[in-house]
Amino acid sequence: MELKDVSFEYITNEIVLKDINLDICSGEKIVILGANGSGKSTLQKILNGLIFPTKGEYKAFSQLVTEESLNDEQFSQAFRQRVGFIFQNSDAQLFSSNVWEEIAFGPLQMKLSFQKVKHRVDGVIKMLNLESLNDRPPYKLSGGEKKKVAIASVLSINPQVLILDEPTNGLDPRTQRWMINLLIDLNKAGKTLITCTHNLDIVEEIADRVIVFSEEHNIVAQGSPQEILSNKELLLSVNLIDEHYHMHVHGFDPSGDHNHCHSHE
Amino acid sequence: MNSKHQVPDWLLNSGEVGMCPCGCSGKRKKSGFLEKTINDIANLLKEVIFFEELALQKGFLQKLDPRVKVISLIMLITTATLIHNVFILAVIYLASCILAEISCISLKLYIKRIWLIVPLFTGIMVLPSIFNFVRPGTSLISLINFGHQLHCGPFTFPAELSITKQGAAGAVLLIIRVGIAVSLSFLFTATTHWNNLLKSFRVLLLPKIFITTLEMCYRYIFILLSITTDMFVARKSRTFGKIDSKDGRRFVSNAIGSLFGKSYALSEEVYGAMLSRGYKGEPVIMNRFKFTMLDFQWLLVLAICILAAFGGEIILG
Numbered sequence: 001m002e003l004k005d006v007s008f009e010y011i012t013n014e015i016v017l018k019d020i021n022l023d024i025c026s027g028e029k030i031v032i033l034g035a036n037g038s039g040k041s042t043l044q045k046i047l048n049g050l051i052f053p054t055k056g057e058y059k060a061f062s063q064l065v066t067e068e069s070l071n072d073e074q075f076s077q078a079f080r081q082r083v084g085f086i087f088q089n090s091d092a093q094l095f096s097s098n099v100w101e102e103i104a105f106g107p108l109q110m111k112l113s114f115q116k117v118k119h120r121v122d123g124v125i126k127m128l129n130l131e132s133l134n135d136r137p138p139y140k141l142s143g144g145e146k147k148k149v150a151i152a153s154v155l156s157i158n159p160q161v162l163i164l165d166e167p168t169n170g171l172d173p174r175t176q177r178w179m180i181n182l183l184i185d186l187n188k189a190g191k192t193l194i195t196c197t198h199n200l201d202i203v204e205e206i207a208d209r210v211i212v213f214s215e216e217h218n219i220v221a222q223g224s225p226q227e228i229l230s231n232k233e234l235l236l237s238v239n240l241i242d243e244h245y246h247m248h249v250h251g252f253d254p255s256g257d258h259n260h261c262h263s264h265e
Numbered sequence: 266m267n268s269k270h271q272v273p274d275w276l277l278n279s280g281e282v283g284m285c286p287c288g289c290s291g292k293r294k295k296s297g298f299l300e301k302t303i304n305d306i307a308n309l310l311k312e313v314i315f316f317e318e319l320a321l322q323k324g325f326l327q328k329l330d331p332r333v334k335v336i337s338l339i340m341l342i343t344t345a346t347l348i349h350n351v352f353i354l355a356v357i358y359l360a361s362c363i364l365a366e367i368s369c370i371s372l373k374l375y376i377k378r379i380w381l382i383v384p385l386f387t388g389i390m391v392l393p394s395i396f397n398f399v400r401p402g403t404s405l406i407s408l409i410n411f412g413h414q415l416h417c418g419p420f421t422f423p424a425e426l427s428i429t430k431q432g433a434a435g436a437v438l439l440i441i442r443v444g445i446a447v448s449l450s451f452l453f454t455a456t457t458h459w460n461n462l463l464k465s466f467r468v469l470l471l472p473k474i475f476i477t478t479l480e481m482c483y484r485y486i487f488i489l490l491s492i493t494t495d496m497f498v499a500r501k502s503r504t505f506g507k508i509d510s511k512d513g514r515r516f517v518s519n520a521i522g523s524l525f526g527k528s529y530a531l532s533e534e535v536y537g538a539m540l541s542r543g544y545k546g547e548p549v550i551m552n553r554f555k556f557t558m559l560d561f562q563w564l565l566v567l568a569i570c571i572l573a574a575f576g577g578e579i580i581l582g
Contacts, residue, residue: 050537073545080543091488092534097460097480101551108551109543117551137317137460139487157542 001047001161001192006056008042016042018218020056022211026160029183029193031203033228034213035239040196041088043213044163047194048085081110084159088166090146094138099130099149102138106157124152128182144175151182161192168199180205200241203229214238298513299501306494310487319455324368326456331465333560337567338453344571345445351438353577358445360570361452368456378451383444391439395432398422402429459483464552477548485531492527496520 001024008017017039024030032040045051046058049065058065061082063075070076087093096102103124107117125131128148133141141149147167154162167183168176176199183206187193195206203210203225210228212221214237221234228234235241320327326334341357348354365375393399396408404427415422454462460483463476500516508516 045537048541050540076545077543080541083541085538085541087534087538089531089534092531093538095481095484095535095539097484100553101460104551105539106542108549109545111549114551135321137487138484139491153542 001061002059003043003046003053004057004059006046006053006058008039008046008051008054015217017046017053018216020219022219024161024192024194026192027187027190029187029206029208030195031207031210031225032194032196032213033198033200033203033210033235033238033240034196035215038213038215038238039217040213041165044085044165044194044196047161048083048163049079050085077110081157082159083161083163084154084157085163086150086154086165086167088169090143090150091138093150093153094141094146096138098135098137099133099141099152100125100135102149103152103156106153110157120156120158124156127155128152143170144172147171147175147179151179155186159191161194162186164193164195166197167195168197168202176202198240200229212238212240297508298517299497299504299508303494303497303501306490306497310490316455317458319370320458322369322456324370324456326364326368326453328559329563330554330556330560331457331461332468332554333556333564334453334457335462335465335468337564338449340567340571341449342446344574345449346442348574348578349438350578350581351441352581353574354438354441354445356577357574358441358448361445361448365452368452370452370455375448375452379444379448383447384440387440387443388436391436395428395436397425397427397429397432400429400432400435402431404428405430405433461552461554464550465554467552473548473550477550481535485528485535488531489524489528493520493524496523 001022003020003022006017006020006022007015009015020043032043034040042051046053047060049060049070052058052065052067060079063069063079065079070079094102096105100121103121104117107120112120125134128151130145130148130152133145133149138146138149162183164183167179171179180202183193183195187206193206197203197206207225209222210225211219212228212234214220220238221228221231232241232245235245236243329337345354345357348357362372362375366372397404401423404425406428407425408428409426411424411426414424457465460480463479463483466476467473497520500520
């Protein structure tokens with residue numbers, strides 16, 4: 001994925017993204033950091049082809065992604081099949097009448113046969129242990145269950161790239177841990193992860209590279225999680241942390257002995 | 266307080282109003298529109314969950330293919346509306362009661378739901394037709410004798426206002442037919458999950474987009490109800506004493522505006538989520554219905570019963 005001088009504005013002269021240049025490689029884990037309103041979610045929507053740059057160009061899989069190119073049925077299907085977006089608001093993503101149908105929605109739009117759809121849906125349900133929720137309507141699900149179903153509904157398409165907007169938001173610690181482990185496993189399976197989060201505690205585990213947005217809606221830094229998280233001045237300048245924030249750095253250890261960063265009064 | 270924020274003095278005081286629950290200092294207020302709305306939404310949700318559980322019971326009608334149920338319902342309602350013989354109609358209703366019983370619907374609920382409402386509304390509609398002024402016929406009960414014919418513009422009415430035999434019989438027949446039709450609809454819809462019911466409308470050649478839109482409407486009603494409850498509960502938690510009607514109206518109009526804004530934003534997000542998962546304007550939907558031997562046997566028995574009903578109508582007149 002490649003963004004060249006991308007700018008975006010919803011209303012003329014009210015810039016939401018400014019001159020964004022970004023390359024994302026296949027299999028990479030990227031975390032986008034930035035204060036509220038810095039343009040992270042807008043960038044994710046552009047990457048998912050839901051909105052289009054007002055300036056600059058966006059290429060995915062070496063193809064230019066524009067409104068016109070996505071009007072092409074074949075291109076649109078190929079693109080949607082490769083890029084999955086997990087919304088912050090699970091209620092927006094769960095529009096079908098029950099969990100099974102929700103997960104089947106994507107494969108059905110790909111016009112797969114009934115057998116293939118069933119195979120995929122049942123496989124994802126088994127993988128995420130959602131068997132007990134099969135016929136349940138979305139309004140009878142808890143927040144964590146909704147998030148799991150939202151992820152399942154995207155995984156059933158088998159996308160190469162997963163875009164996640166605040167995936168751990170509103171989840172209890174146990175479900176947060178489940179989510180992080182799942183993301184790590186998916187990345188190991190070759191999926192590219194692009195995550196927006198405010199939860200600095202999880203950044204090192206789900207990122208190879210961190211991109212920092214300023215409140216001026218541009219990218220001000222990018223680097224390894226250790227580099228970015230230890231640069232207190234940078235995080236202060238983008239209004240992401242307060243002066244009491246500090247970090248206990250031990251470096252990420254996949255064996256489970258991981259570092260943590262937080263703020264003390 | 267070790268903070269940069271300057272906390273005003275009044276924020277550091279607490280509990281200025283005495284808390285005495287015995288009623289010595291305060292007035293007990295009746296539940297207002299906030300409580301009523303919150304309770305109504307809760308009752309609605311309770312009812313929806315009750316019927317969803319009913320549709321998931323392992324009764325006879327629940328086992329049938331929803332498509333078969335839609336066809337059966339149309340056949341039965343058509344039969345009930347074409348039959349004139351009250352005895353045969355009574356037999357059809359009795360059969361529906363047996364179906365309700367073997368489909369885990371309590372007879373009390375089945376009868377109460379329909380017969381407390383249908384006679385009232387249908388009765389109001391057919392009330393004029395029982396009088397000889399509207400439908401002339403053999404007098405059954407004489408109500409008023411005017412002594413002379415009445416003239417009202419171009420219309421001339423008989424001297425006596427009475428309830429006619431034909432009018433009363435027609436009204437009773439109509440009420441029974443409507444009652445049976447509504448009972449059957451209730452029976453078949455209550456035993457079918459709402460979404461399966463919508464999908465089964467495909468047998469009536471309803472467009473897919475229509476069914477998908479209805480499904481989504483049903484789905485998002487719950488989210489909007491939940492947002493509404495949150496707004497009303499938040500208001501209730503900050504309500505002291507009685508809300509005057511002007512404030513109440515202002516709150517309700519603000520709530521409507523806010524709900525509209527939220528539903529608009531949500532609809533954009535939902536559309537984005539659909540696009541993201543490959544939606545191209547024409548939804549592809551799938552049903553997991555299976556036509557089983559039980560469905561075939563049911564349709565066969567139903568066809569025989571309907572033929573018997575029409576045969577009985579010809580024989581009994």
